[in-house]
Amino acid sequence: MGGSGDQNGGTGAREAAPPPRNPTVTMTLFAYNQEAFIRDAVLGAFAQTYQPLEIILSDDCSTDRTFEIMQDLVDAYRGPHRVILRRNAQNMGVIPHYNLVFGMVEAEIIVFAAGDDISLPQRTATLVRRLQEDPRAVLVHSSTQTIDAAGKQGGPFAPPVQSDDPDPRQLAYAMAIYIGATGAFRRDFFQRFGPIVHVETYEDIILGFRAALVGGLRYIDEPLVLYRTDVGVSFVQSRKQPDWRAQRVRLMTRRIATLSQRLADLDRSEHPDRQTIARMLRHRLWRLGAQRDYLTDRAAFWKGLASMRFPAYAMAWLAETRFRTMRLYK
Template identity: 40%
Template sequence: MSATSEFAVSVLLIAYRATDTIAAAIDAALAQTEPCEIIVSDDCSPDDTFAVAQRHVAGYAGPHRLIVRQCERNRGVAAHLSELFALASGRIFVIMAGDDLARPQRVAATRAAFDERPDVYAVGAVVDEIDLAGAPLRRGVRHMPAEFGLDYFVRAGKLATLLGASLAIRREVFERFGPLRASAEDNILTLRAALLGRGLCLDQALIDYRQNPESLGNWIFARHDDSPERFRRRYERTVRMYRDVADDIEASIAQLPELDAERRALAERIVRIYRIEADARSAILDRPRRDWLGPIWRGLREPGLRRKSAERALKLLVPRRWFGLR
């Protein structure tokens, strides 16, 4: 960040195929109560998202520094964000999505959380879910505990992290480790932040989170796929995601020679958990049943994976077709 940077916070509003929602998302960003740098960036959408964004902000004259841009080619979420992290000037990056609605106090509340806790490197929040038309669905949905560190991920046994749409990070989370090495930006950024310190999930809902069947998360987990191949698609995509996350965090650990022995051991266990989950799912998809035993045994040795691994052991006893495979 330049020593003369005017804004502490850079809002990175990423969009893809968001023609119908981008204007409202921009209005929500511009309604922030704290002046900030706002970068609206379209990931080379095949529709009119970029043109709509340009028209919507034409003649803007307000307290924020506003930039509207488009990637030269489609990058995907992680590469898109990496590009924006390198462009942004703030010391805090607040991520917004082109189909969600940030509350006006989101930037101010997020900055205050960082300022109050120098050891915190990632901040998320509970969210209020809305449908495609903007009608409320669920309120106060929480994806993480109020405070967490590396030890949480070792105990939790689920590979969930802060929701990308609610995520904000300190600049160091990018600068220390470089561009993201995979598509799962929320997992990687949350875990990188935990390597450096701790994370928070605020009790205050700061966004209306739109439940979009075409979102990256819904695509990866095949949540709206009713086809017979749903189970296979979900497992194939999560295997790739988990391995990518493990690769990124392993490389990030290598860039922290000063990491103390206890925290290094926790971080290495997190990498191991992601690899066990990837190996277990891969074995279930394509390998003979005897090859399931290795990942199941390794999982049983990790407290957070014991329940999942025990359930997989039971699957050894039932036909593969019972859980969606031929």
């Protein structure tokens, strides 16, 4: 009973197929002057259930105890993940810091994490599973559960774009697409477009548009991050600029940088509507440039108003006049 040969006449036992290989993943956790929150953020990274996982903890030359806290946690860590701790020699700013670390990663998938939020233990495994299930997906993001500075939970917080494969024409002017702290993306997708060169923007509104261009943006309707409100980079920067004019100039500068980066990214895409989208972006850039001139260089503005670009400058004048009127009647 029970011969040792297989149906093909072999004499050895049939070898079981090897289990599918988990893709290599790196979680990149970025920190800057977040000593009040960094412990919880790092412990959230350490608690990830996915394996194999590499974790890069990167500090942008903090002036508080952020890096020292990270160092203590790494020294005490005895878990299964490979952990790399690094620190910039000088403060680089948000986008140059991201470009540097993303360029260091060799794993197939990059999971983004912020130094003031907390990744739930199943986060990486859930994101990777969605990427595995959909070969066309290049960037996956999720909803969040809000917490305040003290860690008290609030309500759910979802991103502006919750559909899969959104139309990039509808996102051309968008200044919010997904919540950056929830994203994970394929490394070859980032390499395809290259580093973000217009640094006065944010990575999520650039990577989200890039993913839409290639039809690979996907959403998971599950809170995978405890998202801290009123403490992030954009909130801190707005507090540093209480003057409305300075805030307005910064807004224009960020929008100009964002749309300029999108124009550059269109050149690296094969989207069938890229010429139409490029035309849309150029027209909006003319108007934004005129609005910034109105706020910072009136001589240049009046010169532009008398030029061939009169429509863009006229629209800019109307937009800024409307904004100032609304401020007066608040």
